[in-house]
Amino acid sequence: MSAASEALSGVPAGGILDRERIIARPGFNRWLVPPAALAIHLCIGMAYGFSVFWLPLSQAVGVSERVVCQDMTLVSALFTTSCDWRVSDLGWIYTLFFVLLGSAAAIWGGWLERAGPRKAGVVAAICWCGGIAIAALGVMIHQLWLMWLGAGVIGGIGLGLGYISPVSTLIKWFPDRRGMATGMAIMGFGGGAMIGAPLADMLMNSFKTADSVGVWQTFLVMAVIYFVFMMGGAFGYRIPPAGWRPDGWAPPAQNTKSMITARHVHLRDAHKTKQFWLIWAVLTLNVSAGIGVIGMASPMLQEIFGGRLIGMPELSFGQLDASQKTAIAAIAAGFAGLLSLFNIGGRFFWASLSDKIGRKNTYYAFFLIGIVLYALAPSAAHMGSQLLFVLMFCIILSMYGGGFATIPAYLADIFGTQFVGAIHGRLLTAWATAGIIGPVVVNYIREAQLNAGIPREQVYDFTMYILAGMLLLGLICNMLVKPLPEKWYMSDEEVAKLQAKSATDASVPTGSFGIGKGGFDGKALAAWAVVGIPILWGIWITMQKTAALF
Structure with a gap:
């Protein structure tokens, strides 16, 4: 089929995997x-x-x-x-x-x-x-x-x-x-x-x-x-x-202080802005705190609570025999599983909430709540309240997951949607950095505390305060994120040229294009x-x- 005949039939030219072949048609x-x-x-x-x-x-x-x-x-x-x-x-x-x-x-x-x-x-x-x-x-x-x-x-x-x-x-x-x-x-x-x-x-x-x-x-x-x-x-x-938009929806009104732009920043320029690196630091610090806990969740619960986990509060971790350690290891595995559920649920809950309160405010919540929880976690441990301790870390892990899910929308708000996938890809270098920082902080401080003769149930106290301090730095970075100056945005002509290949066929009505309707119909279900x-x-x-x- 020639390009001309394909155009007349409304089927875009190109291979089956090409971008032009997956532009939605009316009724999608x-x-x-x-x-x-x-x-x-x-x-x-x-x-x-x-x-x-x-x-x-x-x-x-x-x-x-x-x-x-x-x-x-x-x-x-x-x-x-x-x-x-x-x-x-x-x-x-x-x-x-x-x-x-x-x-x-x-x-x-x-x-x-x-x-x-x-x-x-x-x-x-x-x-x-x-x-x-x-x-x-x-x-x-x-x-x-x-x-x-x-x-x-x-x-x-x-x-x-x-x-x-x-x-x-x-x-x-x-x-x-x-x-x-x-x-x-x-x-x-x-x-x-x-x-x-x-x-x-x-x-x-x-x-x-x-x-x-x-x-x-x-x-x-x-x-x-x-x-x-x-x-x-x-x-x-x-x-x-x-140019597609949902029926009845209009972009937020723009002003110089708006945290949601209707403009677009080119991929080549995004990393040149201080906003990119501030958001990079925001993600790095939020993830560093959470990923350190994920890596040590099981041994942390076992070492802090020891015999309390199996109804023997008089026994510390070091006093347990092999069968007792096996029993508390199974309970700690349940703790890791519970953290996983909150990690998953937090991704949907916090990201959805960010649509209501804004991305910057959502990260304020992550940091402020996280600082309080990390600072109070040692007190919950010393009280022997495993329920309170578990609840604290479930909330912390929900915010860890929420941070990952909210960051793409944060980037879209600041840099526009034209290159948000690629900008997000570059920002994920923060994840690799956090994957080093978080475990190193938790693991090496734990080893240093043990070598200094600190009891196992107390070796995580100092770590929690360090992680709270990291979140405080993240709070400051988030506070410094501001809307981009006008100079960073592409011109309307440049955007139109980039979007030309995904422009709709002339036979499709403008506005909503009749696409994106249906809700949860049978096919969607x-x-x-x-x-x-x-x-x-x-x-x-x-x-x-x-x-x-x-």
Whole structure:
């Protein structure tokens, strides 16, 4: 079909993955886009749950008992075929995930804006699922370097592209509810492990034999399942025509003090503004505090409360025997699961609330409430009130997740929507930075306190005050975020030129373009059911594990 005949038929020219081919036609329901985004985010969110594989993989050679090589270094571990890997060797995959996520999002964010979310989603599916399949080969032939390359590097690139693929699209489909829209999708990344970890555990138990721990088979099955879901999500993406807006909605009135702009900043200029770096610092400090707690949630609860968790308040952690420590470890696992639920729920709750109170005020809430909770957490611990302590950290983790979900809308408010996906990709370098700062602060201060002879139940006190201080810095950075000066915005002519390829066909009426209607019709309900049923299953499994905490 020629370009002319395609134009007459109303079908854009270009390949099936091209941006021009996914411009929505009249009658399209915008509520089909969030489940497409969730389908991708729920799959790549399994990165948070990869630790479920570490212990089985640490005895992949011995199967029933680890084959330990005393003189093995990290380099020799990469190539050994006769020695079992250490958990610390495997843990580098987790580090690679988030280093590559931030790097890939920053490097290819601009390409994503040009290529469109469908092409980016397909590439993300190939990288993430292909990387897991390569990791399966690494397990089969027992080559750790192949696992690092597959899951860590190639999979990490898929994480970055998959994570930012829906951001710009959702913000453009929901200009009236930017926070809620991004919250729905990014909620999926927090919930991926909630579904994937128990699924992986079930599969490993099913595939386990006398000669295999069942991990490579599990990798392959999950890669296939994830590929189907991610491709479905990628092909579910649609972008609105340039200038589209929901029926009855008008952009907020503009003034020099407005925190929501109707203008657009080019990708090449965003990082040159002080607002970009202030928001970068806001995200870094909020995430640093939360991620440090996530990494130490289980040992923190066990060491602070010790025997109180099993009705023996007279026993500290060091006085417990092996069976008692096993019992409190199960309870601490419930605590980690509960934090995961609040991490997920916070992404939707706080991002949606930001539509009502504004993004800057939402971050004020994160920092002010967080400072109070971190400062009071040691008091709750010394009182022996595990319920109060758990409640405090559930709220803290909800704000950790809320910070991730609110930041894309914050960027759209300040920099406009034209390049928000790519700008968000560059901002995610804050995540990689926080992934270093948070765990280092918590882990090294804990070690220093233990070496100084501080009792285990008190080693986290100083850490909590440090984290409160970090949030105070974040509060100051947020306070300094102001609307951009006029010089940073693109001209109307430049914006029109960029948007020309997504302009609607002349036969489609102006205004609402008749797109984005329908609400939760049958098609939308079916799409939501596809992603909603696995989420509900994951919540049910998590709640069962959490019950032991109470």
